[in-house]
Amino acid sequence: MPKTQTHEPLVSPDVLEKVLAAGRGTGAEFSEVYIEDKRSTSAGLDDGKVEQVTSGRDRGAGIRVVSGETTGFAHTSDLSEKGLIAAAKAAALAAKQGGGGVNKVQLGSLTRHPVNEVKISPDGVEKSRKVELLKRVDAAARGVNPAIVQVSAGYGDSRRRILVANSNGVLSADEQVRTLLRVSVVATGDGGMQTGYDSLGHTIGFEMFDENDVEELAIRAAKQAVTKLSARPAPSGSMPVVIKRGSGGVLFHEACGHGLEADLVGKSASVYRGKMGELVASPLVTLIDDGTMTAEWGAIGIDDEGHPSQRNTLIQDGILTDYMWDYLRARKEGRAQSGNGRRQSYQHLPMVRMTNTFVINGKEDPDDIIRDTKQGVYIAKLGGGQVDTASGDFVFGMTEAYLIENGEITEPLREGNLIGNGPEVLKDIDLLGNDFAMGNPGTCGKDGQGVPVGDGQPTLRVRSMTIGGTAA
Amino acid sequence: MSVEVPDLQKLADLVVEQARPGEQIEAYVARGGETSVRVYEGELEHFVSAQSEGVGIRIIKEGRTGFAYAGTLEPTAIDEVLAEARDNIQFGTVDEWAGLAEPDGVQQVPQKFWDQELADYPTDKKIEITKELEKLTLAADPRVRAEQSNYEDGWGETAVSTTTGIRESGRGNSCYVSVATLADDGDEALTGFGFSVGDSPKEFDLGKAAREAADRATRLIGATKPASKKVTIVLDPYVTSQFVGILSSALNGENLAKGRSLFADRLNEQVASAKFTLVDDPTNPLAYTATDIDGEGLAARRNVLIENGVLKKFVHSSYSARRMNTKSTGNATRGGFAGGPGVGCLAMQVQPGAKSQAELIATIDDGVLIQDVAGMHSGVNTISGDFSTGASGIVITNGTLGAPIREFTIASTLQKMLLNIVSLGNDIDWLPMRAVGLTLVIDDVMMSGS
Numbered sequence: 002m003p004k005t006q007t008h009e010p011l012v013s014p015d016v017l018e019k020v021l022a023a024g025r026g027t028g029a030e031f032s033e034v035y036i037e038d039k040r041s042t043s044a045g046l047d048d049g050k051v052e053q054v055t056s057g058r059d060r061g062a063g064i065r066v067v068s069g070e071t072t073g074f075a076h077t078s079d080l081s082e083k084g085l086i087a088a089a090k091a092a093a094l095a096a097k098q099g100g101g102g103v104n105k106v107q108l109g110s111l112t113r114h115p116v117n118e119v120k121i122s123p124d125g126v127e128k129s130r131k132v133e134l135l136k137r138v139d140a141a142a143r144g145v146n147p148a149i150v151q152v153s154a155g156y157g158d159s160r161r162r163i164l165v166a167n168s169n170g171v172l173s174a175d176e177q178v179r180t181l182l183r184v185s186v187v188a189t190g191d192g193g194m195q196t197g198y199d200s201l202g203h204t205i206g207f208e209m210f211d212e213n214d215v216e217e218l219a220i221r222a223a224k225q226a227v228t229k230l231s232a233r234p235a236p237s238g239s240m241p242v243v244i245k246r247g248s249g250g251v252l253f254h255e256a257c258g259h260g261l262e263a264d265l266v267g268k269s270a271s272v273y274r275g276k277m278g279e280l281v282a283s284p285l286v287t288l289i290d291d292g293t294m295t296a297e298w299g300a301i302g303i304d305d306e307g308h309p310s311q312r313n314t315l316i317q318d319g320i321l322t323d324y325m326w327d328y329l330r331a332r333k334e335g336r337a338q339s340g341n342g343r344r345q346s347y348q349h350l351p352m353v354r355m356t357n358t359f360v361i362n363g364k365e366d367p368d369d370i371i372r373d374t375k376q377g378v379y380i381a382k383l384g385g386g387q388v389d390t391a392s393g394d395f396v397f398g399m400t401e402a403y404l405i406e407n408g409e410i411t412e413p414l415r416e417g418n419l420i421g422n423g424p425e426v427l428k429d430i431d432l433l434g435n436d437f438a439m440g441n442p443g444t445c446g447k448d449g450q451g452v453p454v455g456d457g458q459p460t461l462r463v464r465s466m467t468i469g470g471t472a473a
Numbered sequence: 474m475s476v477e478v479p480d481l482q483k484l485a486d487l488v489v490e491q492a493r494p495g496e497q498i499e500a501y502v503a504r505g506g507e508t509s510v511r512v513y514e515g516e517l518e519h520f521v522s523a524q525s526e527g528v529g530i531r532i533i534k535e536g537r538t539g540f541a542y543a544g545t546l547e548p549t550a551i552d553e554v555l556a557e558a559r560d561n562i563q564f565g566t567v568d569e570w571a572g573l574a575e576p577d578g579v580q581q582v583p584q585k586f587w588d589q590e591l592a593d594y595p596t597d598k599k600i601e602i603t604k605e606l607e608k609l610t611l612a613a614d615p616r617v618r619a620e621q622s623n624y625e626d627g628w629g630e631t632a633v634s635t636t637t638g639i640r641e642s643g644r645g646n647s648c649y650v651s652v653a654t655l656a657d658d659g660d661e662a663l664t665g666f667g668f669s670v671g672d673s674p675k676e677f678d679l680g681k682a683a684r685e686a687a688d689r690a691t692r693l694i695g696a697t698k699p700a701s702k703k704v705t706i707v708l709d710p711y712v713t714s715q716f717v718g719i720l721s722s723a724l725n726g727e728n729l730a731k732g733r734s735l736f737a738d739r740l741n742e743q744v745a746s747a748k749f750t751l752v753d754d755p756t757n758p759l760a761y762t763a764t765d766i767d768g769e770g771l772a773a774r775r776n777v778l779i780e781n782g783v784l785k786k787f788v789h790s791s792y793s794a795r796r797m798n799t800k801s802t803g804n805a806t807r808g809g810f811a812g813g814p815g816v817g818c819l820a821m822q823v824q825p826g827a828k829s830q831a832e833l834i835a836t837i838d839d840g841v842l843i844q845d846v847a848g849m850h851s852g853v854n855t856i857s858g859d860f861s862t863g864a865s866g867i868v869i870t871n872g873t874l875g876a877p878i879r880e881f882t883i884a885s886t887l888q889k890m891l892l893n894i895v896s897l898g899n900d901i902d903w904l905p906m907r908a909v910g911l912t913l914v915i916d917d918v919m920m921s922g923s
Contacts, residue, residue, distance in 0.1 A: 469862070
């Protein structure tokens with residue numbers, strides 16, 4: 002029997018029904034209880050030492066009440082019936098509009114929609130084995146080259162149980178397990194210091210380390226830093242950019258992902274407003290957001306409004322086919338939710354968020370894409386990014402990049418940002434590879450909340466982007 | 474701290490009293506609450522009223538450290554946290570410098586962090602203010618739409634106790650309003666924001682917040698992408714604050730100890746233009762991040778870091794100080810109960826120049842006024858010093874402001890930019906960030922565009 006079905010609900014359904022009714026006590030049409038119980042372990046190694054192992058426990062409930070256009074929200078760490086009802090009354094008061102009323106709420110039966118199996122639950126694994134991974138990472142990175150002068154590594158796992166119930170009768174639960182390993186490396190040479198970074202994260206348990214080689218991860222990060230020691234300043238100005246598979250998903254996350262979130266579209270704060278059915282990208286581009294993608298960092302059984310996660314096609318052959326939706330925005334438009342209502346924790350309101358966002362395979366051989374590029378930049382690893390959804394202008398950092406000269410990858414480049422305009426860059430994608438891969442685990446920030454997301458893409462070329470280097 | 478919180482201090486004391494022989498224990502307990510109001514098109518969009526609490530316990534024994542936390546102050550949960558932290562000790566590596574801070578006799582500078590008027594402020598008034606801000610913003614410019622108008626306040630109480638004799642508690646509250654704006658420019662829309670911060674809502678300047686929000690959204694209408702070239706950049710105070718803020722990492726004594734500071738081996742050397750003096754002074758009540766104690770409970774203090782361009786000091790916690798054979802500068806940072814202390818600057822201040830922004834611009838033949846930057850987290854590496862960010866602003870030609878430009882980057886290295894500071898404005902702005910804002914002029918920066 003799958004592990005996810007062995008747990009009792011965090012709070013019993015009859016208590017939830019009373020709390021939801023209290024939430025509608027001032028006449029509100031919708032109330033929701035979100036209960037979270039999260040346990041986490043993290044360990045950090047720096048400067049050759051395991052500095053600290055941390056255990057954390059976060060548990061509480063967030064109660065949302067919607068009355069007309071107004072949402073009231075309160076949260077509490079007290080999960081007793083008394084604590085929950087007090088929070089529900091506070092939320093109801095916050096949303097108070099119109100007359101009072103007495104409401105009865107009847108919940109359906111509990112549903113679960115696990116998207117992947119967890120074989121080795123991390124809380125059953127000895128902490129010493131977790132710490133051991135960090136020591137292996139440290140040794141492997143330092144072994145790459147004497148130029149490696151510093152290594153920092155982090156391990157983290159969490160098990161987050163959530164239960165969502167609302168006055169429409171939804172009663173849904175999920176158990177979300179995440180396991181993460183990251184490594185940062187500093188190398189030093191004549192020209193100063195350079196850094197390397199890599200990470201590995203999935204919605205599975207400790208079996209992640211049976212399926213992945215942590216030494217390989219460390220070596221990749223170390224080589225990245227060492228390579229950059231001989232890097233020349235990045236060029237300045239517009240030129241073709243080839244982005245390696247699995248490293249450029251953040252481009253789509255920033256260039257159009259955020260702009261396809263219905264809350265931003267609803268307020269006309271997205272450059273993609275009113276573009277449904279129109280060509281918004283190169284016909285090569287089909288963009289998917291998929292919360293069901295097994296074991297990927299943004300995978301979820303249900304979203305944080307109790308809706309099962311889904312695979313949603315946002316752009317099909319360049320044509321905008323849908324936005325992403327949460328409960329409130331979908332209700333307003335009289336349409337179905339898409340499983341994109343997410344929140345950082347019980348202390349936060351849900352809003353429209355991405356899950357795993359990616360562009361599916363094209364037809365080109367990735368080597369041909371490079372060969373076809375006379376002069377340009379090859380990006381092997383991207384850093385973070387940022388977008389202004391209203392204008393579409395976005396930036397992202399390149400943490401490992403090379404020059405392309407006469408169809409060949411040549412010299413390494415120092416770090417810098419790239420800048421572009423979402424709709425323009427999407428239309429400028431002129432070659433798409435057949436080598437799809439997902440990228441590193443990411444945390445997406447919006448309105449002060451961080452949620453885990455994944456992204457991916459095959460090797461691709463953008464005809465022209467602005468490289469923010471210093472070399473003329 | 475100036476206002477004590479006896480019940481939290483007692484909770485922290487109770488944890489520390491359970492120390493076993495050879496153990497050093499630090500207990501950090503906190504609770505707080507927030508109100509968040511959002512208005513859209515004249516209607517209340519959301520109202521959030523929330524409270525939270527938690528405890529973090531750090532135990533050090535024979536050079537090994539363990540830590541645990543929980544988001545609750547229930548007595549049984551605190552016992553569990555203590556047991557978890559104790560269990561975690563065995564997995565740490567022995568670190569001869571590990572340890573808690575010890576009282577160092579430095580006196581705290583008393584400051585006021587609690588405003589009773591804010592604590593008593595009625596809810597309907599908070600909603601009224603938020604609606605008023607939206608109204609003022611829309612009235613400021615007919616081209617402007619409001620995406621959201623917000624009121625936020627929060628209060629917090631903390632207490633820390635240690636086996637080394639630190640016992641500190643205190644409470645504070647604060648509030649601000651902000652508005653996010655949009656102005657249409659063809660298919661695209663441009664964004665802006667405005668805000669106002671005060672000890673209590675009566676100090677808000679809603680009119681200024683509204684005007685700034687309208688101006689930020691409209692000033693880039695019709696902006697084009699510039700050609701690539703070397704330019705002199707004039708950083709608006711809001712951008713300077715972000716630029717100065719990232720220097721904290723390079724001035725961090727723990728980064729120095731671990732070989733991650735680009736200022737390593739540069740003490741007493743010229744690292745910046747002689748016009749640049751940087752001080753970290755959390756005792757200055759004008760600073761938004763002013764505090765009386767640091768993250769370990771030591772008195773916060775004034776430290777001169779760069780004086781006339783010469784690197785004078787790194788900031789330290791007790792841990793980094795022990796490693797570098799010096800004393801804590803009172804610069805331990807702490808993000809809350811869920812983590813142990815780190816190191817960082819607390820309230821960075823730059824010595825202002827003599828001229829206004831307009832006077833400085835008048836002296837520039839070929840430059841750009843940088844009004845906003847994007848991607849400080851992705852394009853700036855504080856270890857290598859590589860600096861590259863997205864930017865938008867206004868062209869300066871022969872001392873005069875011209876056309877707006879956007880979708881370009883500015884790039885150099887932090888090392889060069891500090892040396893290339895040519896002048897500073899007299900327009901000190903105590904922004905709600907870690908570093909003060911003022912106009913800063915930097916030469917020889919690469920602008921990348923079309």
